[in-house]
Amino acid sequence: MKLDLKRQKMYVAGEWVEREQVLEVRNPEDDDLIAVVPRASRNDMADAIELAKKGAKESAALPVYKRMEMLNKAADYVATHKEAFARTIAKEGSKTIKEARKEAGRCVETLRLSAEEARRVTGETIPFDQSQGGVGRFGYYERVPLGIIGAITPFNDPLNLVAHKVGPAIAAGNAIVVKPATATPLSALFLAQAFDYAELPKGILSVITGVGSEVGEVLMTHPDVRMISFTGGMEAGLKIANQAGLKKKSMELGSNSPVIVLDDASLEEAVPACVSGAFWAAGQNCIGVQRIYVDQTIYGSFKELFVAEAKAYRLGSKLDESTDMGPLINEKEAKRVAFVVEDAVRSGATMLTGGNRDGAYYEPTVLENVPDDCYLGREEVFGPVVLLYPYSNLDEAVEKANQTEYGLQAGLFTKDLQRAFTLIKELHVGGVMINDSTDFRIDAMPFGGTKQSGIGREGVKFSINEMTEEKVVCFKLA
Template sequence: MKVDLKRQKMFVAGDWVERERVLEVRNPEDDDLIAVVPRASRKDMEEAVELAKKGAQVSAHLPVYKRMNILNKAADYVETHKETYAKTIALEGSKTITEARKEAGRCVETLRLSAEEARRVTGETIPFDQSEGGVGRFGYYERVPLGIIGAITPFNDPLNLVAHKIGPAIASGNAIVVKPATATPLSALFLAEAFDYAELPKGILSVITGIGSEVGQVLMTHPDVRMISFTGGMEAGLKIANQAGLKKKSMELGSNSPVIVLEDASLEEAIPSCVSGAFWAAGQNCIGVQRIYIDQSIYKEFKDQFVKETKQYRLGPKLDESTSMGPLINEKEAKRVAFMVEDAERTGATILTGGKRDGAFYEPTVLENVPEDCHLGREEVFGPVVLLYSYQTLTEAIEKANQTDYGLQAGLFTKDLHRAFTLIKQLHVGGVMINDSTDFRIDGMPFGGTKQSGVGREGVKFSIHEMTEEKVICFKLA
């Protein structure tokens, strides 16, 4: 790889450029300086969008086989340099090297899926004679690219979630301008390097590093940007919805994910699955397990074993193969999580294990008796904290699982197929994982939620659908 981990350039429509103003990228583990990247200006973003207008025309006319070749070649590049990508993810973010390797592998899969789906951007013939006035006509519809996609990505999956924007955009013939998270821009820049290596035509892709209030604002409000694909917090999502104007929006805005454990569940499966689901990536995971509702008859057994397994988690250096969990993205976030736990404790919650902070590190934390109207009960914690509740009836469990303003994914554990289907119908979420925690996703499935968890769906095939629109063609025959 050509990257310099000390001074990095940004990718503007196919060219690598530097700027005098820079942003520091620091390792949250010890605050060491990893690199500096350009701090783009409003003018830089405006230029990127202007160049993307030409890139969109190039992309729309790029033959499908060429799109596929470019995506597969970029995937090959990431796969060849997988360990470097993984190390970068771990250094600039919160993931351990083990977690980062999994993300790098998923990025390869996302790009290959995008290449495959490029051949399936199709339409259908339309029987116009279904209407009396349509007799003597023949036609069809096709899916056409929107033009320019604006992508704003988060820090918690700094490589694969960027691939989930870029891959479908290229597969569907669009241009795309990416504004990666300020804290974790390196992974996105290195992904741009893969597309540079794959000889993606100039103008189709830009990765602009900078402050959201400066460059993100330009991207989301620019009239030539036809869609905003955003993954992040609910407040930012509401701002985009209010300010972006008449353009398509696909937004994944987080959750407060519930799991329901029935009395017939296999605890040997449920407990390790939920422990992993709660503390993966230090809990900074939109589908991480936050609330677990356990049948009262097995509550104590579940709780005791869950706490025991949580205590086995080892906090430590992210590049250490034996580390179970690293720090949060910065000390400010760790303090925010600590405040939410302390607030819950003040209002009656009991800390069963964890609850201590050291800089950006926050221990895996389990609570019970958490009031449902406190911050932890209502909001997304986005940290390594999980809440245990007992329930008496399934009706009670379902009502409590549904009571938040979020609805991304839910999990349930049972051997009873009938009751599983009952819960599936009654849970107000975008996905239900049976005998699995909420923290399960493959890159080919539709991914998104209800209520304030967002609008639209990701997942390669479904992102392509969001990034295209139907165009009707009708021939009046002589």
């Protein structure tokens, strides 16, 4: 199977299959048809889950060294074909080729981390004689795989976020059925090729391409699927939580990420970090910078530098090495972003730069005086839009940073260690980045949020914990 062919197959329990009904995959840059993929039916998904039942047994029985070998071999495949993976990411999604290469490189790291963490799926002994009734007993607990994991992945990181679900699932001894984003299924299919090359036993992995309202519902509600790992929007997450029933859930549901720039911050560091954090992948980044609170004594300087860098951002073709930012995932999304920006301006916000749309492209946009109660102040924009606010009181800045219903990551810029530690305690988020923007992440760290930003934690080691459960073993000695 080659990813440069127009007609693709989907990966069902180790077999490549076609379907008569197809979905088009188009380049958002020019609406060019890249490929067609099978439009799986509800029965296709049910069949994949049935096959995964056998795959789960085989996966659980695999020796750890075999899991490690296959994960490393898949990583080798991605590394060898890194440029092809990057071009696939760039063509089907929003990332520039430079951004896509970084994602492909991170995928290699995610798979290698999964191989390494497979050796650390361990338990520990339990001193049963700590209880009077436990005298004469010896035992331990071990971590065992859940069985079948259902994964639903988004368009904005179409390769590495799939790897973040597949790698830990295999390391833990599970089977996994992936439903990739309808707009960007090719990267997930390409990753399935890597596991095919690694000779992963049939049944352990399926990548089912289709419409979420059709096949996704089967995956969510099927009683044999023991866990749903979902990355996407809050509304979809709430629907999954209501429909999935009594099964484990891991959900990363987005954010409206704040940055606080203190009066002693280095603007030479803070400005470029926040610009990159706001406009990476056309702002379609769950941990992208959206709100920046700047001490009023340096607000004017920060604003001048920030707006100048935003204006210098180069929009263009994603495969052009000089392009800084590509289009949004489709024109509908660009129109949505334009609408919420226009709504903010009507509510009293001041446009400092940007605000123009051309098809799926939307300019890097910077606003100030945005009311806290308008959509942009409360919700996730998921586009290249950032809001600037001066503050005169640090407690007020922290209060405003915490005022949304999200809490994924926050950023701080300061040289004052004491104030940094104080703010770390006061910010209600899953991660605080000091002298970095909110979009910093490595694949080994626990990643997730508070409030409506999600449930559970990703990051390879932590995903493995989510995808296993404790089994207690106790011997009553003669």
